[in-house]
Amino acid sequence: MASRPPRRPGSPRRARPAQPPRPAPVDRPRLTAYQLLRAVAAEDAYANLALPTLLREHGLTGRDAAFATELGYGTVRAAGTLDEVLAACIDRPPADVQPEVRDLLRLGAYQLLRTRIPAHAAVATTVELSRATGNGRAAGFLNAVLRKVSASDWDGWTARLAQGGTALRRIALHTAHPYWIAAAFAAALGEQPDGELDETRRALEADDLRPQTHLVAWPGRADRDELVTESGGSPGRYSPYAVRMDGGDPAALSAVRERRAGVQDEGSQLCALALANAALDGRDERWLDLCAGPGGKTALLAALAGPRNAHLTANELHPHRAELVRASTAHWDVEVLTGDARELPTPDGGYDRVLLDAPCTGLGALRRRPEARWRRGPQDVPELTALQRDLLAAALRLTRPGGVVAYVTCSPHLAETSEIVAGHDLLDARAAFPGVDHLGDGPTVQLWPHRHGTDAMFCALLRA
Numbered sequence: 001m002a003s004r005p006p007r008r009p010g011s012p013r014r015a016r017p018a019q020p021p022r023p024a025p026v027d028r029p030r031l032t033a034y035q036l037l038r039a040v041a042a043e044d045a046y047a048n049l050a051l052p053t054l055l056r057e058h059g060l061t062g063r064d065a066a067f068a069t070e071l072g073y074g075t076v077r078a079a080g081t082l083d084e085v086l087a088a089c090i091d092r093p094p095a096d097v098q099p100e101v102r103d104l105l106r107l108g109a110y111q112l113l114r115t116r117i118p119a120h121a122a123v124a125t126t127v128e129l130s131r132a133t134g135n136g137r138a139a140g141f142l143n144a145v146l147r148k149v150s151a152s153d154w155d156g157w158t159a160r161l162a163q164g165g166t167a168l169r170r171i172a173l174h175t176a177h178p179y180w181i182a183a184a185f186a187a188a189l190g191e192q193p194d195g196e197l198d199e200t201r202r203a204l205e206a207d208d209l210r211p212q213t214h215l216v217a218w219p220g221r222a223d224r225d226e227l228v229t230e231s232g233g234s235p236g237r238y239s240p241y242a243v244r245m246d247g248g249d250p251a252a253l254s255a256v257r258e259r260r261a262g263v264q265d266e267g268s269q270l271c272a273l274a275l276a277n278a279a280l281d282g283r284d285e286r287w288l289d290l291c292a293g294p295g296g297k298t299a300l301l302a303a304l305a306g307p308r309n310a311h312l313t314a315n316e317l318h319p320h321r322a323e324l325v326r327a328s329t330a331h332w333d334v335e336v337l338t339g340d341a342r343e344l345p346t347p348d349g350g351y352d353r354v355l356l357d358a359p360c361t362g363l364g365a366l367r368r369r370p371e372a373r374w375r376r377g378p379q380d381v382p383e384l385t386a387l388q389r390d391l392l393a394a395a396l397r398l399t400r401p402g403g404v405v406a407y408v409t410c411s412p413h414l415a416e417t418s419e420i421v422a423g424h425d426l427l428d429a430r431a432a433f434p435g436v437d438h439l440g441d442g443p444t445v446q447l448w449p450h451r452h453g454t455d456a457m458f459c460a461l462l463r464a
């Protein structure tokens with residue numbers, strides 16, 4: 001800030017013309033991050049959909065865009081743990097804090113505890129932001145609370161908040177996950193809440209990082225090696241069609257613009273491939289993707305079905321998502337139906353291979369949706385598992401005797417995975433994941449971010 005020359009003691013103060021108060025300077029990346037928090041909290045926005053619009057509106061690119069993204073996504077991801085820290089620093093119930101001020105506090109606390117921004121800058125810029133957003137009357141409160149937050153670091157706060165709790169509670173706080181999700185991960189990894197929890201910690205840490213973008217080079221439409229060259233990425237670890245990008249915008253690639261390649265997590269590719277790879281005797285002509293929207297796996301299955309003289313049908317409950325399936329499969333001969341998979345007007349036993357990529361909690365793809373971990377709750381699970389059971393019964397009914405069903409979820413929650421397929425005739429799904437390491441004892445497959453660098457996808461193969 002420019003400093004004025006000191007006034008000589010005793011010299012008369014010169015009258016200055018009245019000036020309107022100067023608007024507080026706006027730090028656009030921080031303002032963008034704050035507006036993202038408001039959109040998520042007040043409008044139930046999805047952060048990954050709201051952010052690109054905000055970046056465009058503020059004309060942010062390059063380092064500024066990266067900084068706004070880091071602040072916005074990081075704060076949204078850590079919101080639950082940040083709220084516990086803030087509650088310990090506020091002398092009134094957090095629910096009594098005005099929502100705009102609570103978001104400013106979260107943003108300030110995130111900078112203090114999870115970035116290398118110096119404490120004085122984190123506090124000062126948050127106070128400035130309060131003025132720039134019409135919340136200036138809370139400036140003193142923000143300053144006081146954030147100074148208390150800055151008295152310790154992330155490790156110190158999470159250790160203090162976890163005192164007297166289980167080791168799992170500490171890991172959940174430290175990796176910014178709700179306890180019930182940390183418990184679901186531990187159970188899926190076979191670890192106890194009061195045990196060593198080494199792998200659970202690694203899984204939750206990996207789940208707290210932004211994921212690498214994966215591309216799929218659809219067979220028959222794109223060459224994987226050319227996509228590696230064009231994207232500057234590297235070949236996927238397991239899927240013969242995957243490319244792992246090291247950065248950059250996939251939408252800028254000509255292969256993606258020309259719909260020869262798409263964006264798809266390698267784990268999702270592997271689960272679609274597992275259905276195509278599964279051993280099958282007899283007829284292999286009719287494939288079905290039962291819950292297909294928005295059509296990522298449908299596109300890969302369509303690309304695989306054609307050369308094998310199989311025909312693919314896709315079904316989706318919601319008409320707007322069925323439209324997305326049509327768009328994603330426009331280059332192939334795919335029949336797209338719109339309806340409830342439990343009441344499809346197709347004859348029982350009509351299909352040889354059926355993919356049931358079931359609606360689920362999405363706990364295995366939290367890396368992609370910063371706000372999702374705090375929106376879902378354990379109360380969501382029973383309704384979903386009831387639907388998953390009904391959908392699996394429908395999938396088996398639609399499959400011919402001896403045919404195969406791939407039951408897939410992007411969740412590792414045991415209630416949505418092993419417990420749904422228990423009691424059915426399971427194939428050893430590991431055989432349909434050639435070259436994939438760390439697959440455990442089977443017969444089902446659970447992929448993990450920390451083991452495979454993929455979403456935590458589950459796949460069981462069932463004989464109808």
Ligand SMILES: C[S@@+](CC[C@H](N)C(=O)[O-])C[C@H]1O[C@@H](n2cnc3c(N)ncnc32)[C@H](O)[C@@H]1O
Pocket residue numbers: 268290291292293294295296297298315316317318321339340341342357358359360
């Ligand atoms: C996990 S998503 C499928 C993702 C898709 N396989 C992909 O890779 O792009 C589950 C889909 O099932 C749809 N769905 C939910 N209930 C359904 C039902 N009863 N019948 C058919 N589809 C349903 C949802 O709308 C959602 O699009």
